[in-house]
Amino acid sequence: MASAHSDLLPLKILVTGGLGAGKTTLVGAVSEIRPLRTEQPSTGAWPDGEGPGGAGERRTTTLVMDFGRITLRPGLSLHLFGTPGHDRGAFLWELSRGALGAVVLTDTRRLQDCFPAVDHLERRGVPFLVAVNCFPGARSHGAHDVAAALDLDRGTPVVLCDARDRDSGKEVLVRLVEHAARVHTARFLDPVP
Numbered sequence: 001m002a003s004a005h006s007d008l009l010p011l012k013i014l015v016t017g018g019l020g021a022g023k024t025t026l027v028g029a030v031s032e033i034r035p036l037r038t039e040q041p042s043t044g045a046w047p048d049g050e051g052p053g054g055a056g057e058r059r060t061t062t063l064v065m066d067f068g069r070i071t072l073r074p075g076l077s078l079h080l081f082g083t084p085g086h087d088r089g090a091f092l093w094e095l096s097r098g099a100l101g102a103v104v105l106t107d108t109r110r111l112q113d114c115f116p117a118v119d120h121l122e123r124r125g126v127p128f129l130v131a132v133n134c135f136p137g138a139r140s141h142g143a144h145d146v147a148a149a150l151d152l153d154r155g156t157p158v159v160l161c162d163a164r165d166r167d168s169g170k171e172v173l174v175r176l177v178e179h180a181a182r183v184h185t186a187r188f189l190d191p192v193p
Contacts, residue, residue, distance in 0.1 A: 008071075012098055013078045013176065014126070015066070017105035018113020019085030022133040022163035024066050026105060027082045030169040031068025065095075070173065078173055085113065096121065101180035102128040103172055105163065108141050111149055118150055127183040129157040131172045 015023045028035045066082030081095050096102065102121050106114040114130070121128045132146055141149075143158035152158070157179050162168045 008077055009075055010069075010077050010079050011100040011177070012095075013080050013173065014095055014099050014102035014128075015080055015082040015105060016102055016114075016117040016121075017085060018107065018110055018117075020110070021085060021105040021107045021113065022135075023082040023085065023105050026103070026131075026133075026161075026163040026169050026172075027066045027068040027080050029164055029166050030070050030173065031080065032071060033069050035066055035068040070170070072170075072174065072177065078177070083117075096124050096126050099126055100184075101176050102126050103176055104128050104130045105133055106130055106146070107133055107135060107138070108146065109135070109138055111146070114150070118152070122153070127176075127180040129159060129172070129176050129179055131159050131161045131163075133163045134160055 015027055017023055024035075065084065066080070068080040068082075069077055070080065071077045078100075081099075083095065102117075104114050104117045104121065118128075118130070130146060130150065130152065132141065132143070134140065143160065147156065147158045157175055159172055159175055161172050
């Protein structure tokens with residue numbers, strides 16, 4: 001007799017982006033299990049002299065990675081791997097191997113911080129979308145403006161989100177799975193020269 005977990009299709013999803021963009025927050029908000037977090041107090045100064053959410057916020061950084069899991073529907077679960085936003089985690093880019101896709105979480109106040117993630121995912125051919133974390137007090141930018149600023153390939157989705165909100169985070173993941181399915185299907189159906 002098969003176990004309940006044998007019918008489960010786990011898919012690997014990366015949650016990546018710049019330092020302080022909200023990756024740990026997003027993984028924690030949507031995870032149905034207690035997320036694995038490897039945070040430590042941040043020793044570096046934030047570019048604007050404050051944490052990403054403003055003065056008085058606890059300043060931590062992900063040391064190795066975050067991990068969470070969410071079931072989108074019976075039989076389909078996403079295993080979320082949150083990468084660090086600093087260079088020490090560069091070895092974790094190997095996590096992109098076998099990933100269905102990736103969420104590049106960004107803070108428009110430091111948009112340039114997500115360039116390395118976008119470049120890596122494009123080089124590896126990993127389908128991704130850019131999720132703009134709408135921080136309180138940050139100037140709002142439309143999806144088209146963000147796509148142009150990042151020089152994204154046509155068809156790469158840009159969505160607005162609140163990484164703290166479970167429903168908003170789930171919507172980002174659903175959009176990513178739909179986008180990745182289209183990309184992988186097109187690659188499969190593309191005739192070989």
